[in-house]
Amino acid sequence: MINTLIGDVGHASVIVAFVAAIVASYAYFMASRQTTEESGDTSWRKLARGAFYVHAIAVVAIIFSLFNIIYEHRYEYYYAWSHSSNHLPVHYMISCFWEGQEGSFLLWMFWHVALxxxxxxxxxxxxxWEAPVMAIFSFVQIFISSMIxxxxxxxxxxxxxxxxxxxDxxxxxxxxxxxxxxxxxxGTGLNPLLQNYWMVIHPPTLFLGYAASLVPFAFAIAGxxxxxxxxxxxxxxxxxxFAAVTLGVGIVMGAYWAYETLNFGGYWNWDPVENAVxxxxxxxxxxxxTMIAYRRSKQGLRASFILVITSFVLILYATFLTRSGILGNASVHSFTxxxxxxxxxxxxMAFVVLAIGLLVYNWKKIPTTEKELSTYSAEFWVFIGAAVLCLAAFQVLVTTSIPVYNAFLGFIGIESNAALPxxxxxxxxxxxxxxxVAIAILTGIGQLLWWKKANKKSFKDAITMPLMLTLLFASLVIILSNKFDIxxxxxxxxxxxxxxxxxLFAVFANFSIILGLLQKKVTLSGGAVAHIGIALMLIGILFSSGYSNIISQNNSGLLYSREFPDEINRDNVLLxxxxxxxxxxxxxxxHGQFQEVEGVPGYVNKxxxxxxxxxxxxxxxxNIQVGEQVYFETGDTLELVSPENTYYEVNYESDKENFVLYPRAQVNPNMGLLASPDIKHFAGKDLYTHVSTVPDPNEEKDWGELQEYEVTAGDTIVINDYIAIFNGIEQIEQVPGVQLxxxxxxxxxxxxIMGERKNYHAHPVLMIKDQMMGRVPEVIEDLGIRITFLNIDTENHRFKxxxxxxxxxxxxxxxxxxxxxxxxxIGTIIMAIGFVMAIVRRNKEGNTGEGKTPKAKEKRKAQVA
Structure with missing residues (x-):
């Protein structure tokens, strides 16, 4: 009889979480209608807090129940069977948790609960702020908990x-x-492409960014x-x-996962799921x-409302795109x-209608300023920068949404054949x-104007040194790259x-700002640090993508196979x-195929x-040894970490360096060849290597006709152009895989057998078991040879x-x-550091009320100047 207790606990916890979210949302709504200062009645607030804590406990109980199902291999549950398997290590079991849609929704719920x-x-x-903001939070939780x-x-x-x-x-x-x-x-196991440590930390980071984007949205709606x-x-x-840095870092984590796991040769493929984030x-x-601009000059409040609300709505749209199945034929990694x-x-649509309705209703009440923006006004360039970012997002949005247009037109009876590029x-x-290009220019000019006096003379003074350094350094790189083989x-x-x-100009301009702030208050330089990170990211993207160089060109003049795409025949080498x-x-x-063995560093030859x-x-x-240390002796039984994966030893030699790479591949019965690269990191570049084609390991090898040789001890024979010496025979007590x-x-x-690179030792086995003769041949993959011990002529001491x-x-x-x-x-890390510095500064301002009093405002203006 199947024990369904843990599943019943989990399902009951979902219902409790759903109901508690409804209670918390309604109670916070009621609490927000009457402030405590007016009535002294805190009953609605207390009820709302209690309900949200019940919701939080229920979410933790759901997580415990689902992970228990995965961890304990309870394959009577479909989720465990379809995402996990017996041999997955614990960290990949964690990945199993959010591989499915239900688990990803639960992860999203958890971060909302924590925040x-x-x-x-x-x-x-x-x-x-508590009641109106938490009313929005709880309202969101109603929808997400309904998904499971x-x-x-x-x-x-x-x-x-x-x-x-x-x-069921x-x-x-x-x-x-x-x-x-x-x-x-x-179970059927975790998707092989997700068996990567980045898939343990990338989704939680990304969903934390998703969840954190709700906070500014909730404050905007509450306002x-x-x-x-x-x-x-x-x-x-x-x-x-906080939302921007976690979402940005989460995006780059996904890019790095693609870089070291997938074999399209990069970190960003403009897949619709990537675009949606x-x-x-x-x-x-x-x-x-625009929010920062408003804090300084009281300009851009309406723009701040629009952009903060739109960012959260776009998160919901991304969720719809990736989980509705609408991208099934357009994306390689969307959910079904x-x-x-x-x-x-x-x-x-619930939040689109809510947000637009409130915004339209209050539009004329939102304060504006009649102050004109001049060319040397920092706010002018901030708004231009925000517009550029939104235009870049709009261009991606329009193209990514083509499957949505087709689905909508089909829904209303109009056939559409629009396709992605x-x-x-x-x-x-x-x-x-x-x-x-526009972002880099604005990053430099906008920051210089932000921290300097907004007039022509001070701007010229501020821009001169960064501009000179930019021209000098850029000229040097251009000359070295074109005239010298560096x-x-x-x-x-x-x-x-x-x-x-x-x-480069953005880097030097922001660096000059940091140097100036070192003499005043370095904690103010978070924005400059983040902008340096963005500029470095642009430089890294430019060179790594724009000048990616395929060095495995097929110069043999041979066509590997007419069945292969032109790209494989042209841009790959046959080894x-x-x-x-x-x-x-x-x-x-x-130099051969290798596997991972539990307890042995590196890889072991198959x-x-x-x-x-x-x-x-x-x-x-x-004996399996690394260096002088023997990890396993002949006859020992050992555990393979991922037997479906094979690592191919590829040796690189040049006048300056020698190194070995182990690109990984598996022939998956459902997904075909899944190849992951191995990467050699140099100071100025990466060498990115992956296999494109391997012999199918599931196909029986096409062995040639059996050639028989009669030998005695000490005889020499020629096998497939290799010299082989027969040294004799010996009795053995154990045969691998056979119980004697x-x-x-x-x-x-x-x-x-004497090969080109080294000598090989072969030990084919002949045995009599249960009065029947059996043979265990020796296969030497390097030489393409299979040797079988056929028979013994005991009278003449000859062997076949x-x-x-x-x-x-x-x-x-x-x-x-x-x-x-x-x-x-490196730019990503610097960007994240800059954001963290800005979070600390803004949080400190919020806690101390800095900038609220006239005296504090004067102090802040003095710091800016």
Whole structure:
């Protein structure tokens, strides 16, 4: 009998969380209608807080229940069976948790709960915001918790439960008709591409950014609702910084995962799912700039409302895009439709209508200023920068939404054949490149004007040194790249030169600001630090993407296969095992297949591993050692970490350096060849290597006709052009993978084969077990040889050896150099540091009330000047 207790606890907790969110939302709504100062009645607030805490406890209980189902391998539940398997390590079980839609919604709920608790406790000090802000928070939680309710009434479905049993999900399967309590022995496992440590930390970071974007939105709605049209900016600003940095870092984490896991040769492919996160981040950053401008000059309040609200709505739109199934044919990693598309659309439209309604109703009440903006006004350039960010986001949004247009037109009966661009990278890049140029220019000019006196003379003084350094350094790089063989590229594209120059200018301009603030108050320099990070990211993207250089060009004149795409035949090298090939400045050679073994650093040659019936266990065919340390001896049973993955040893040799890379690949029965690169990091570039084609390991090798040899000890024979010496035979007590009983006999031949690179030792086995003769051949992959011990002529002391040969092992390899890609990652870290500095500063201002009194304002103006 299947024990459903843990699933019942989880499902009951979902219902409690849903109901508690409704109670908290209503109670906070009622509490916000009458302030405590007016009535002295705190009953609604107390009820709301209690309900939200109940909601929080219920969410934790759901998480515990779902992870318990995964961790304990409770495959009677569909979620555990479809996302997990017996041999996954714990950190990948965590990835299983949010691989499915239900788990990702639950992760989102958890972060809302965590942030809500923080806001509630902050609200005890500033009670005017707690009720309206938490009413919005709780209202959002109603919608998200409804996504995992799993209530079905007739044809009506509300949510998809992660606690559904296999027998209910697959009720028509014959196995459950025969045995309703059937439980699979193993699960289908985690998607191989998600078995990466970045997938353990990238989704939580990204969803924290999703959740944090709700905070400024909630403050903006609360400001409209309660008529506090300007007061919301101060508490919302540090949260906006926090949302922007977590969302931005989460996006780059996903990019780095793609860089080291996928094999398209980069970190950004303009996939619709990538775009869906990138768009709201751009708008949110634009909103931060208008909020800061309002804090300083009381200009841009309406723009701040629009951008903060739009950023959250775009988060909801991204959720709809990625989870409704509408991108199923347009994206390689969107979720499939769970029948929630209508629910997701309702969720999105509820907040669109709420936000637009409040904004339109209060539009004329929102304070504005008649102050004119001059060319040397910092606010003017801030608004231009926000506009550029929004235009860049709009361009991506319009194209990414093409599947939505088609679906909508189809819904109203109009057939649409609109398709996404054939070359999406080229399509987006031609627009985003100019957006990057504009952002870099505005980043430098805007910051200089922000921190200097807004007049022509002071601006000229401020810009002179950064401009001189920019021209000097840019000229140096252009000359070195074009006239000398120092870099792997020539910086000769006019548009790339422009982007490089303006990005350098942004770096030097902001650095000059930091130097000036060191003498005053360094904590004010968070914005300058963040802008340096953005400029460095632009430089890293420019060189790593614009000057990515494929060095594995096929110069052999051979067509590998007419079935291969032109890209493989043109941009890849064929490497026969142990046969060096010249590739650019490297001599490259492939030296065999390796696997990960538990407890052994690095990788172990497959030739040392005898595979057992259990794919996760192998027997050592020789001592397994690294350096002088022996980890396993011959005959030991060992655990394979990921037997489906094979690592291909590729040796690079040049006049200056020698190193070995181990690109990974597996032939997946459902997904085909899944290849992940190995990357050699240099100071100025990365060498990015992955396999494009390997022989199918599931296909039986095409062995040639058996050649038989009669030998005695000491005889020399020629096998497939290799000299082989037969040294004799010896009796052995153990045969890998075979249990010898009393009376069984096993002997092995000892042979030495002289290969091109090294000598090989072969030990084919002949045994008599249960009065039947059996043979265990020795396969030497390097030489494409299989040796079988056929028979013994005891009277004449002669031995019969059989040899089959096959095509030698090979791989088809792609390698490319990515110059200065590390500048992108370094820029991301610097950007994050700048945002954190800004959060600390804005939070301190909010706690101390800095800037509220006339005296504080004068002090702040003096610091700015």
């Amino acid at each position: 809500g608790v923080v806001l509630m406790n902050a609200g005890k000090k500033n009670k005017q 309710l799993g209530v079905v009434i007739g044809d009506f479905k509300l949510g998809s439960s992660p606690f559904i049993l296999m027998r 999900f697959m009720a028509d399967a014959p196995v459950f008709a025969m045995d309703p309590n059937f439980k699979p022995a193993d 409209l609702w309660k008529g506090k049209f300007s007061e919301w900016i101060r508490p919302a600003l540090p949260w906006s910084h 990138y768009i709201p981040w751009l708008v949110l950053v634009g909103g931060i700039h 439709d769970l029948g929630l598309s209508g629910q997701l659309f309702t969720y999105m 054939a070359d999406q990278i080229a399509h987006y890049t031609k627009f985003q490149l100019w957006g990057g 870099f792997t590229f020539k910086l000769d594209n006019p548009v790339y030169i422009l982007l490089f120059v303006v990005s 026969w095992r142990n046969t060096p090939v010249q590739m650019d400045r490297f001599k490259v050679s492939y 030739e040392l591993l005898y595979q057992t019936d259990d794919m996760y266990k192998a027997i050592a065919r020789g 009983a009393k009376g069984d006999v096993a002997v092995q031949a000892a042979m030495k 050896i059989g040899v089959n040969v096959t095509q030698k092992d090979y791989i088809i390899l792609k390698a490319m150099e990515k110059p200065f890609v590390n500048v992108l990652w």
